[in-house]
Amino acid sequence: MSDQREDVLYRAEKAFQVYKKITPQKRAEFLYAIAEQIDLLGDALIQAAMEETCLPEPRLKNERGRTTNQLKSFAKLLEAGDWLQASIDTGDPERKPAPKPDLRKMLYPVGPVVVFGASNFPLAFSTAGGDTASALASGCTVVVKSHPAHPRTSNLVANAIRAALQQCNLHEDIFQEVTDTSIEAGQQLVKHPLTKAVAFTGSYQGGKALFDIANQREEPIPVFAEMGSINPVVVLPGIVRENKTLPPTLASSILLGAGQFCTNPGLLITIDTDGLAPFLHKLSAEIAQAAPGTMLHTGIAASYKHKKSEALKQKGVLRLVEGIAETTDRQGAPGLALVDAHNFIANTVLKEEVFGPYSLIVKCENEKQLLAVIESLKGQLTATIFGLPEELPDYQDVVDSLHARCGRLIFNGVPTGVEVTKAMHHGGPFPSSTDSRFTSVGTDAIYRFVRPVCYQDFPEDLLPLELKNKNELNILRCVNGTWTHNAIETFNLQQA
Amino acid sequence: MSDQREDVLYRAEKAFQVYKKITPQKRAEFLYAIAEQIDLLGDALIQAAMEETCLPEPRLKNERGRTTNQLKSFAKLLEAGDWLQASIDTGDPERKPAPKPDLRKMLYPVGPVVVFGASNFPLAFSTAGGDTASALASGCTVVVKSHPAHPRTSNLVANAIRAALQQCNLHEDIFQEVTDTSIEAGQQLVKHPLTKAVAFTGSYQGGKALFDIANQREEPIPVFAEMGSINPVVVLPGIVRENKTLPPTLASSILLGAGQFCTNPGLLITIDTDGLAPFLHKLSAEIAQAAPGTMLHTGIAASYKHKKSEALKQKGVLRLVEGIAETTDRQGAPGLALVDAHNFIANTVLKEEVFGPYSLIVKCENEKQLLAVIESLKGQLTATIFGLPEELPDYQDVVDSLHARCGRLIFNGVPTGVEVTKAMHHGGPFPSSTDSRFTSVGTDAIYRFVRPVCYQDFPEDLLPLELKNKNELNILRCVNGTWTHNAIETFNLQQA
Known part of the structure; x- marks a missing residue:
């Protein structure tokens, strides 16, 4: 071979x-x-x-x-x-x-x-x-x-x-x-x-x-x-108290494709607030009623079950959803668990990706603890903030801290679904990818x-079309410091 | 500490x-x-x-x-x-x-x-x-x-x-x-x-x-x-036969700053031709009359002398210039040597940088051998071709092969002297640098x-100035696939 x-x-x-x-x-x-x-x-x-x-x-x-x-x-x-x-x-x-x-x-x-x-x-x-x-x-x-x-x-x-x-x-x-x-x-x-x-x-x-x-x-x-990464999702108090469409939105992102996306929201971070109990209840109910997803292959299903069970065994982790039992060894039952900030920060296992339809909620006592949770995270492909537009400016430190740790920062949208456009960036600091650039x-x-190659004093005839004076392909070029589609006038060259 | x-x-x-x-x-x-x-x-x-x-x-x-x-x-x-x-x-x-x-x-x-x-x-x-x-x-x-x-x-x-x-x-x-x-x-x-x-x-x-x-x-x-690198310089037959200003030009680039530049031309590659003997004679004479350069420190001088003497000991290497003797241990006498293509290709020592005022000439029998010499080289910061403009098109394979191995390709100019502009590229394939990009x-x-960070659906107020609709810094941005300095009209946004 x-x-x-x-x-x-x-x-x-x-x-x-x-x-x-x-x-x-x-x-x-x-x-x-x-x-x-x-x-x-x-x-x-x-x-x-x-x-x-x-x-x-x-x-x-x-x-x-x-x-x-x-x-x-x-x-x-x-x-x-x-x-x-x-x-x-x-x-x-x-x-x-x-x-x-x-x-x-x-x-x-x-x-x-x-x-x-x-x-x-x-x-x-x-x-x-x-x-x-x-x-x-x-x-x-x-x-x-x-x-x-x-x-x-x-x-x-x-x-x-x-x-x-x-x-x-x-x-x-x-x-x-x-x-x-x-x-x-x-x-x-x-x-x-x-x-x-x-x-x-x-x-x-x-x-x-x-x-x-x-x-x-x-x-x-x-x-x-x-x-891959665990794609932290910060849920701010205002939107928790509102408790409208967010629980089903989050649940469907967690469950999408049996959770088999590198942008799956594996970590939800919240601050304890009046409305948190009903919010979590609603989210749990959504996850609990979901049928076990059939996974890509039995190896992934086995790995999911193993990692989920390891995560659930960690100190202070409370299982919120039992999940409908699997009927084949290629299935993975959805899962949801809860842990406090203190136990999360101290534990490295909880910061590892559980590839599948599982998410861990971290409950913080206040914004300071929320920040400490974020600062304990490694590099991520995405980071998300759900909140009321009017409360976001109060959390600039949270925005900054997520920004420093991710490749894409999302407001009021789920991380799953990676739009294919020029402005997309899918690649975060290590270990979410090996080269965040x-x-x-x-x-x-x-x-x-690609890599750049520079021609010095090359005869016009032997330059590639893209670099000849005429610019007959009409491409954007930086000529003497100015980005332009214009040709280079030989007249100007002689004057320069 | x-x-x-x-x-x-x-x-x-x-x-x-x-x-x-x-x-x-x-x-x-x-x-x-x-x-x-x-x-x-x-x-x-x-x-x-x-x-x-x-x-x-x-x-x-x-x-x-x-x-x-x-x-x-x-x-x-x-x-x-x-x-x-x-x-x-x-x-x-x-x-x-x-x-x-x-x-x-x-x-x-x-x-x-x-x-x-x-x-x-x-x-x-x-x-x-x-x-x-x-x-x-x-x-x-x-x-x-x-x-x-x-x-x-x-x-x-x-x-x-x-x-x-x-x-x-x-x-x-x-x-x-x-x-x-x-x-x-x-x-x-x-x-x-x-x-x-x-x-x-x-x-x-x-x-x-x-x-x-x-x-x-x-x-x-x-x-x-x-x-650093050895910066191959190919000297085509036409310009060798012409034998005008090139020998002193090359000599002064080899000797510049006691040869202590990462772009120092450490390797000259030629094809045997009628005028080669007088050309090399002239180049040798230029190098021979140069006083020993005082180097940056005694460590560099000692390393230069050691590497030069190792290079001169290699099979088939002929010393062309003895050099004026050094009078202090911080000096380095210039050197010039000659080897045939066969011996050069077979020898790894000869492909290593001798940091100082020394250059090795490789004499090839024909263009095919010239190509083989180039193909035996690792990545280089620069590669240079000296030739008559009319002979360059006949050596497209040579140009291509140098292009694949360097960060900057120079025609009829010395590699020393690295212009500080946007279009400069100083970084070649490994081992001349660790990241040729x-x-x-x-x-x-x-x-x-730097690394990119992408904002998804972020409120206009919280975006950095550079990414707000208004573009008040008037910077170049790629908006929906078109590079422009224009602001984004909210009117257009709603229509889109």
């Missing part, structure tokens, strides 16, 4: 030498073609994904739409070209004491990228998901290691990508799928000297192991591991797979 | 909580004040630096100008505000099936940054150099570990920064200097849990050690280590110390 896997990256590198040179327009065409080919798979894809993941049909159809929209949004990004961060500082041969050189830089793809498919998004974060789409958009070639929980789904999508390569008459090794799902196979891919970056969505253990391997290589490479959702995800 | 050092970072973190909230205008004022205070040090600073580093007065005056200009260029960046990469995607409460959230993100400082002063730039890459300037500009607080080779210079500059803090009425711990110059002291600073990023300029051994420590922390942090020179260096 080792030889075959090595071969995969030699082929990916060879294809990269070709792929990095094709025009952005051609790359966009390829991304559109993948979306088209995925749509052509029709119901067969949804059926396979349903059978393998037990996720419901509407969710999977929605996820398919998200997947093809991601591909199209990167295609549009390439067509616009503004993303390249092209910068030009024109030279001045007459400057004293030394001539000023002409400097022009833009972003270039780094090389073959290894993508690890995620179990909880069999389409949107798997074979042709956001990682693959952004890497292919950047001009990198991609080797996907399929997730063992949905091999047929992965293979169907891989076929669609291969069909798109053929349709666009592109090198067949621009995209490759590795179906050996062993941990060792994945590690070998990360260790391979020709691999230049890694994208991963999954557990802390998995992501951190790959991160360590990548940093111990002779040439360390970046690993963009999105490792980059997002894995939205078009800015492309920046994970 | 350990307690005192811990204290330094607790104080840096405390100051960060204040500093991160002041306006960009106030931060700009602070940077201008540092430049002013450095100028006020007058000749005392230049004298101290001359005594400690043996660098000549004109060079140090020039470097002082570069240092204060760097500070001012970051101040201007803050005043303009366009650097923040502010992105706004407005929401749509009416969207079906789910409302579209309002998302707004921009860049925020990460926290206390530890800066290691470099020996070869006592001003521009030391206490108030590019690393400190960019970190302070980003809103991070800074702890500088002075370089042991120029403690008085460092201390004078540190005093200037402290005076600027006082002048601007800012928290005294926004900048701190650590004068314990032991290796352990530096390592403790990197290990401290409150340190959020590290900037380093120096040797591979030093930078890689810090990188490893940072990645083995419970919370790994980025280390931006600029570790970021530059340590020019205004884009600020991006090393």
Whole structure:
């Protein structure tokens, strides 16, 4: 197997030498073609994904739409070209004491990228998901290691990508799928000297192991591991007392997709107040009446039950909801528990993610304790505040403290549901992800797979189109300190 | 000592909580004040630096100008505000099936940054150099570990920064200097849990050690280590045959500052051609007549002599220049040697940096061998091609191969001299730096110390000025996919 896997990256590198040179327009065409080919798979894809993941049909159809929209949004990004961060500082041969050189830089793809498919998004974060789409958009070639929980789904999508390569008459090794799902196979891919970056969505253990391997290589490479978090939700007293639609809203976010989202609200933080008892009663009732969710695979279900039971055993933790009993070993009964701030702060187990439909409520005596709870947390993908708009300004310290610990700060909305746009940031401080500077959702995800290269005093003829004076692609460039779509007038150059 | 050092970072973190909230205008004022205070040090600073580093007065005056200009260029960046990469995607409460959230993100400082002063730039890459300037500009607080080779210079500059803090009425711990110059002291600073990023300029051994420590922390942090390189210079046959001004140009770049630049041209690659013998003769004569340079300290001089003598001992290496003998143990005699492509490719020692006024010429038989030599190289800060403009298009493979291995690609200019502008990129693939995505020179260096945070559905009142609808700072923002300085019209929002 080792030889075959090595071969995969030699082929990916060879294809990269070709792929990095094709025009952005051609790359966009390829991304559109993948979306088209995925749509052509029709119901067969949804059926396979349903059978393998037990996720419901509407969710999977929605996820398919998200997947093809991601591909199209990167295609549009390439067509616009503004993303390249092209910068030009024109030279001045007459400057004293030394001539000023002409400097022009833009972003270039780094090389073959290894993508690890995620179990909880069999389409949107798997074979042709956001990682693959952004890497292919950047001009990198991609080797996907399929997730063992949905091999047929992965293979169907891989076929669609291969069909798109053929349709666009592109090198067949621009995209490759590795179906050996062993941990060792994945590690070998990360260790391979020709691999230049890694994208991963999954557990802390998995992501951190790959991160360590990548940093111990002779040439360390970046690993963009999105490792989940407990996504603290602060519920301020005013909205607790109001006690209107928030309990069912929170419950449905906790239960969504059997809680199998990296943005699942695993921690609710409140201040003890008059209305808290009825509020918690209402929330508990919502969770208690929910049927056990069927999880992605028995391994995840077993891990959920184990982690939940460990959490419930911790000092001072009070179980609020028993949950309807599971009838298969792939199910996970929803859970809700309560702990006071003192016990929460002192306990590291309670700060770990319980991946599934479970949430822990931390009851604080006052705002000072609320702050101490937040300050005891590590990095998070998201942090949320529910409150009345008029009470929010009184909690500026809470806002600041959450801001310092998360990648996305939400007001009066649930953390589940990650909008795919440019302004999204899905990546928080460690350990929620390995590199908080980059997002894995939205078009800015492309920046994970590029690096700047600067040309000094290069002849106009040999510059890439994007950096030539004329700017015939009409892209946004920073020219002598000003962002503009304008061409550089040779006349002005001579005057400068 | 350990307690005192811990204290330094607790104080840096405390100051960060204040500093991160002041306006960009106030931060700009602070940077201008540092430049002013450095100028006020007058000749005392230049004298101290001359005594400690043996660098000549004109060079140090020039470097002082570069240092204060760097500070001012970051101040201007803050005043303009366009650097923040502010992105706004407005929401749509009416969207079906789910409302579209309002998302707004921009860049925020990460926290206390530890800066290691470099020996070869006592001003521009030391206490108030590019690393400190960019970190302070980003809103991070800074702890500088002075370089042991120029403690008085460092201390004078540190005093200037402290005076600027006082002048601007800012928290005294926004900048701190650590004068314990032991290796352990530096390592403790990197290990401290409150340190959020590290900037380093120096040797591979030093930078890689810090990188490893940072990645083995419970919370790994980025280390931006600029570790030097051999900066290959390809000299094409046409310009060799021409044999005009190139030999003295190359010689003066090799000898500049006793060769103590990370961009020193340590490797010249040529193809055997009619004019090569006279070309090399001329180059050798230039190097041979140069007096031994006085180096930054005896340690660097000893290391230079050791590495040069090791390089000269390698198989097939022919010494071209003996060099005028050194008269003190702080001097380093210039050197030039020749090797064929075959011996160069097979030898790893010859690919290591010899920090000082020494260069190795690799003679190739043809273009194919030239390519093989380039392909045997690791990552480089710079790569250079000297040639006649009309011969360059015939060497596209050479251009591509150098491009893939460097951060800056130069045509017909020497690699020494790193222009401080936005379009500069000073940071190449590993091992020339630990993170090729970021530059340590020019205004884009600020991006090393920030991360995006996204606000979802936040009340307008509580958003930072930069993300409010009105855009009263008039900064460049990407609004619904279009880069613009315009405000967001509430009217349009309601229509959207």
